[in-house]
Each structure stands twice: as structure tokens, then as C-alpha cells.
Amino acid sequence: MxxxxxxxxxxxxxxxxxxxxxxxxxxxxxxxxxxxxxxxxxxxxxxxxxxxxxxxxxxxxxxxxxxxxxxxxxxxxxxxxxxxxxxxxxxxxxxxxxxxxxxxxxxxxxxxxxxxxxxxxxxxxxxxxxxxxxxxxxxxxxxxxxxxxxxxxxxxxxxxxxxxxxxxxxxxxxxxxxxxxxPGVSNVMAAELVRAARSESKGKPERLRFYYYTAGTGGAGPTILATSFLLLGEEVVAFNKGEKIKLKPYSGMLTIDFGKGIGKKDVYLLNLPEVRSTHEVLGVPTVSARFGTSPFFWNWGMAAMTSLLPAELLRDRSKVQQMVDLFDPVVRRVDSIAGERVSMRVDLECSDGRNTVGIFSHKRxxxxxxxxxxxxxxxxxxxxxxxxxxxxxxxxxxxxxxxxxxxxxxxxxxxxFVMNKPSWMVETNPKELGLGIYV
The missing domain is CATH 3.40.50.720 (NAD(P)-binding Rossmann-like Domain)
Structure with a gap:
């Protein structure tokens, strides 16, 4: 060649x-x-x-x-x-x-x-x-x-x-x-958090959590919409203390602070590949991934789809494409208002109490x-x-x-974009009391 x-x-x-x-x-x-x-x-x-x-x-x-x-x-x-x-x-x-x-x-x-x-x-x-x-x-x-x-x-x-x-x-x-x-950059962020923890701390990495937020479809078009619908048809795989567990998609809501420019957003469980790969490659016993979007009613709609529609339908690419074609004009109009901000937050907790965070936020x-x-x-x-x-x-x-x-x-x-910081230093509007002490 x-x-x-x-x-x-x-x-x-x-x-x-x-x-x-x-x-x-x-x-x-x-x-x-x-x-x-x-x-x-x-x-x-x-x-x-x-x-x-x-x-x-x-x-x-x-x-x-x-x-x-x-x-x-x-x-x-x-x-x-x-x-x-x-x-x-x-x-x-x-x-x-x-x-x-x-x-x-x-x-x-x-x-x-x-x-x-x-x-x-x-x-x-x-x-x-x-x-x-x-x-x-x-x-x-x-x-x-x-x-x-x-x-x-x-x-x-x-x-x-x-x-x-x-x-x-x-x-x-x-x-x-x-x-x-x-997945991708988020995996590398997780790997660096784990590497730093093992080199700087005596504790063992115990819990790794991926949190993702995207406004609307993030301007990424119908393919992302199809991906989201198809993921709703997949049972979520997560790991808890080394054991694989299966959970309902778009359940387990948490409110997560993505820091400046994004703030607090609701995120839900999804079946994403970085959960299994980082569990096996990085050796972290507890791993999960959650995703959320805005406006808030999109999250409600996604949760409703998992409850009301058969999983077989949501796993059928042709039927999902028909739904995408139906929803796409509405989604595009909402996207023009919601924008396409994206944020990733990766949290690592260690056995000695060390908790570190990586955040990546972009306007597009x-x-x-x-x-x-x-x-x-x-x-x-x-x-x-x-x-x-x-x-x-x-x-x-x-x-x-x-x-x-x-x-x-x-x-x-x-x-x-920050790496290896305590969560209280990177969340929305941390207050410094002095001498580098934040609350």
C-alpha cells in the first residue's frame, strides 16, 4: 500500500x-x-x-x-x-x-x-x-x-x-x-486520575464515576439522536465492588455539579463501553456512567420511553430511524434555543479518602x-x-x-478544563476562606 x-x-x-x-x-x-x-x-x-x-x-x-x-x-x-x-x-x-x-x-x-x-x-x-x-x-x-x-x-x-x-x-x-x-477523552481522563492516585496516595482507587451532560443533541444531528434512542433499549451494566450489576436504562437520577459555565444538571444511568473497559483495564472495582441533557423535558421523555416502549423496538435500528425522522425537526428547533454545550466530569474515590475530579466543558x-x-x-x-x-x-x-x-x-x-482537583475546588462558585481553604 x-x-x-x-x-x-x-x-x-x-x-x-x-x-x-x-x-x-x-x-x-x-x-x-x-x-x-x-x-x-x-x-x-x-x-x-x-x-x-x-x-x-x-x-x-x-x-x-x-x-x-x-x-x-x-x-x-x-x-x-x-x-x-x-x-x-x-x-x-x-x-x-x-x-x-x-x-x-x-x-x-x-x-x-x-x-x-x-x-x-x-x-x-x-x-x-x-x-x-x-x-x-x-x-x-x-x-x-x-x-x-x-x-x-x-x-x-x-x-x-x-x-x-x-x-x-x-x-x-x-x-x-x-x-x-x-467515550475516548473521558477514558484518558480516568486513566490519569487513577495513575496520579496510585503514585501520590497510599489508598486504592475504589470508585470511578463518569458523568456527561449535553445541551439538546449537542448540535451533532440525527445520528446522536439515534444513538440515544438505541441506548435506551440496552440494559445498563455497572460494577459494584467488583461485581457486575444490571440496571434499568435512564434510571438512578443524580444531580451533578459540572462547575462553571454549566452548573448542576440531572444525569441518568446509560450502558456505555467505558464502564466495562475502565473496570477491567484500570482495575477499579466500582464503575458507572450517567448522562443528562436539556431542556429538562428531554430527560423526562427519555425516561418515559424506557418505561412505555418495548426494549425490542428500541433495539431495532430501522424503527429507531423512523422515530428519529419524526422527532428530528422538533429537536433541531429546540437545539437552536438550547445550544450545544457539553461537559464531562470524571470522579475517582480512593480507600484513604482521597477524592479527585476531572472536568472538561466546551460551548460546542x-x-x-x-x-x-x-x-x-x-x-x-x-x-x-x-x-x-x-x-x-x-x-x-x-x-x-x-x-x-x-x-x-x-x-x-x-x-x-481541570484535572486532579478536589470536587469542592471545581464546583460552582466555591468560596475561599483564605490560605487556600475552600467551602
Whole structure:
């Protein structure tokens, strides 16, 4: 495959991380999360002109990823993969001269393999991933020896992807599954909280909780709406003191403080892949994930759907798509009022009483998801990912020394990004009594 051999030679030699053209003005532990790294990244020479195919590139998530990559690394050749030539042409016009449209049908193996023939890395953003029976894109990537990142947010799909680990090792192909914003960046945040706790504290990590909030659909369109409906048909898997427990979807409401710019929001249990992966990879015995949206009546509607509609209907992709088509016009109108703010809060509790928090808040999900996915793409192109199929929190997926840079890139444009802080220091309007004491 043209160009691909240079990528794998680079990955084998583990060339050092790229040079950023402007200095980092804050670290992930900084309380001022508005700081950004430089707008351009200088990739190593061997991967500087890599060809990157973004499947779903005419959609909100894929398009955002393509735009982020083109801004960060103008030398990359971006292929916008999709079925609609008109939308593809519009995205190419947005990206500029170093891009082109590639008509791809991800359900057709021959179409996929032809599209990947001269590609160095493929980003699979053509969701939804729920109820997908095969990992056709990953299989094609392994067959053509193409590096791979997906933005999967489904537990079953992510585990199916992991089952290809030995094939990826044999093919010498680096691959990351669940490499978006949540899951994805949230997994890396959790890994860093656990790493810091184990190095700085005598206590053992005991409880890890993921909390997510998005206003409306976050401007991410009908695919996100379909994903939400499909997740309502899945029994929630969580872990309590090492034991797997099953819970009703969109139940167990908690009111969580997401800090400045977001405030307190209601969140509900959902079946998300980072729960199982972080439990197993990071060795934390109690793990759960919750999500909430606004306006408040969307939460009520989601809870009502789980009670009133049969789970079989909510697991049927075709019927869910019909519901999406019905609700989409109303959702878009509400989105125009609600905005698309997004926030992630990751909490870690340890046996010695140490409790630390990471918060990531951005005013536009449609932008931040692209920054997040692009950060994983760059990690692979810089050699931070070993051959195999990995979750983001695995050190083979993102090397420990590469996590800080990945988080900095993903956090570009955030208005609140903090790591490893006590909750009372990052929640809404903490009051300082003096001498660094807060209440």
C-alpha cells in the first residue's frame, strides 16, 4: 500500500512526539481551561503527508474531525468518505485543496477495501454503532494494513472490535476503539486520575464515576439522536465492588455539579463501553456512567420511553430511524434555543479518602468531538499506539507519556478544563476562606 509502509516504519521506531509550533499555555491540571496549544502541529517527516480517510466525513462528527485535522496538520491529505457526493463536495470546499471526496459504502467489503487501498489511517465515524452486527471497517483496515480509529460508543461493538486484537498484532496495525470525546477523552481522563492516585496516595482507587451532560443533541444531528434512542433499549451494566450489576436504562437520577459555565444538571444511568473497559483495564472495582441533557423535558421523555416502549423496538435500528425522522425537526428547533454545550466530569474515590475530579466543558460539542477524535489520530501518527486493538486508557493505545499532549489537544477551546482537583475546588462558585481553604 502506497505510503502505508512509512507509517508502520515510524510506528515501529517509536519516533518522538511532534513539535508544536506554539507553546502550551496551560497544563491539564490548570484551573484556567481556556488556554490552548498552537493551531498547527508538525508531524514527523515520515507521517507528515499521510492520507487519512474519514468515514462519515459528511456528517457532524466525521466532518468536525476532518476540519480539526486539516487545521492542526495542513499537510495531511484528507479523504472525506461518504455516500452523498453533494455533501462531500461541500465538505471538500470547506477543507480546501488538500482534500478530496471518496464515495464509500461501509456495508460493502469490496467498496471499503478499494477506498482503503492507498490510505494510511481510517477514522470510522459513520455511526450509529449500536446493534451493528459486524466490524466491517476494522476488518477491512486489517486486511489492507491501515491504521484505525473509531468513535464507537457501544459496549457490544467495542468488545467485538477488541476481539480482533490478535489479528491486528499479526498485521502490525495500530487501532483504537472508542476514540472520541465520550467515550475516548473521558477514558484518558480516568486513566490519569487513577495513575496520579496510585503514585501520590497510599489508598486504592475504589470508585470511578463518569458523568456527561449535553445541551439538546449537542448540535451533532440525527445520528446522536439515534444513538440515544438505541441506548435506551440496552440494559445498563455497572460494577459494584467488583461485581457486575444490571440496571434499568435512564434510571438512578443524580444531580451533578459540572462547575462553571454549566452548573448542576440531572444525569441518568446509560450502558456505555467505558464502564466495562475502565473496570477491567484500570482495575477499579466500582464503575458507572450517567448522562443528562436539556431542556429538562428531554430527560423526562427519555425516561418515559424506557418505561412505555418495548426494549425490542428500541433495539431495532430501522424503527429507531423512523422515530428519529419524526422527532428530528422538533429537536433541531429546540437545539437552536438550547445550544450545544457539553461537559464531562470524571470522579475517582480512593480507600484513604482521597477524592479527585476531572472536568472538561466546551460551548460546542460539534467542535470539541472533532478536536477529541483528531487527538487520537495524531497519537497514532506520532507512534504512541502499538499494533493491536486498544481502548484509550490502555497504555498500548495511548502511551502514558503521550496522554498529557492528547488531553491538551482535545481540550482546545474548552472554557473549563481541570484535572486532579478536589470536587469542592471545581464546583460552582466555591468560596475561599483564605490560605487556600475552600467551602
Amino acid at each position: 502506497a505510503g502505508a509502509s512509512s507509517v508502520y516504519m515510524h510506528l515501529k521506531s517509536r519516533v518522538s512526539r511532534c513539535n508544536v509550533t506554539a507553546a502550551v499555555t496551560s497544563s491539564p491540571s490548570s484551573s484556567s481551561a481556556e488556554a490552548q496549544i498552537g493551531s498547527r502541529v508538525q508531524l514527523p517527516e515520515k507521517t507528515r503527508n499521510s492520507r487519512v480517510l474519514v468515514l462519515g466525513g459528511t456528517g457532524r462528527v466525521g466532518g468536525s474531525t476532518a476540519i480539526a485535522l486539516s487545521k492542526l496538520c495542513p499537510d495531511l491529505q484528507i479523504l472525506v468518505g461518504g455516500r452523498n457526493r453533494e455533501k462531500g463536495a461541500n465538505m471538500v470546499a470547506t477543507l480546501g485543496g488538500n482534500s478530496e471526496f471518496s464515495e464509500v459504502n461501509i456495508d460493502n467489503v469490496k467498496s471499503l477495501e478499494a477506498a482503503l487501498k492507498d490510505v494510511d489511517l481510517v477514522v470510522h465515524a459513520a455511526g450509529p454503532f449500536q446493534q451493528a452486527e459486524k466490524c466491517t471497517v476494522l476488518e477491512a483496515a486489517l486486511q489492507t494494513k491501515t491504521a484505525y480509529v473509531d468513535v464507537c460508543d457501544d459496549t457490544a461493538y467495542s468488545l467485538r472490535a477488541k476481539s480482533f486484537n490478535s489479528r491486528a498484532l499479526a498485521a502490525n496495525v495500530p487501532a483504537i476503539t472508542t476514540g472520541g470525546i465520550y 460539542l460539534s467542535v470539541s468531538v472533532g478536536n477529541a477524535t483528531a487527538a487520537f489520530v495524531l497519537a497514532i501518527l506520532e507512534g504512541s499506539t502499538k499494533p493491536g486493538v486498544w481502548f484509550p486508557e490502555e497504555t498500548e493505545g495511548v502511551a502514558i507519556e503521550a496522554r498529557e499532549l492528547l488531553l491538551e489537544r482535545a481540550a482546545q477551546g474548552t472554557f473549563n
